[in-house]
Amino acid sequence: RKEVEQDPGPFNVPEGATVAFNCTYSNSASQSFFWYRQDCRKEPKLLMSVYSSGNEDGSFTAQLNRASQYISLLIRDSKLSDSATYLCVVTPMDSNYQLIWGAGTKLIIKP
């Protein structure tokens, strides 16, 4: 089983729709969580950290479920510019502070 698993997609979603995807992780001792976005042929960019209480940044909401070991990303009122690959990142406590990367979920917003 991979340490961090994501549905690769692609998710094809009409503009303005709400879309959500999850990411599961295997190490219950994981302590830090992030979502990154990566545009085609570009570098990954930090989208947001994920906190235990959940957090929101504009139209993006991230949540953490430690009991079920998954994090989620919700995008409301999706825009064409939200088309990208979204990478889930986890840091287990015993990883020497390294980030463990999911392979990404591809999102395509259609007009």
Add this chain to the structure above:
Amino acid sequence: DAEITQSPRHKITETGRQVTLACHQTWNHNNMFWYRQDLGHGLRLIHYSYGVQDTNKGEVSDGYSVSRSNTEDLPLTLESAASSQTSVYFCASSESRQQLAQYFGPGTRLLVL
């Protein structure tokens, strides 16, 4: 503005040649990382450093080496390039072991013929 840069952005080389990819950051971050990204594999860690003179192997370190002589730079060397090392290489940095979020350079596309 502080940033992280990589050079060259594109490189074509021949099998067996030594290649060095440069990474330079002006954030004064302690931690620096090298990843490769290939279709179907996501980001894989090659080497990382938590400070000057500190280097550590990642999950795919064979055939690669790094050195950290100052805070700003972590060059990645391919000792004898192989076709399997054709990939996109990303350098990243993070502030400290407590501030884990990493910030990436624009990447180097390497083709080994």
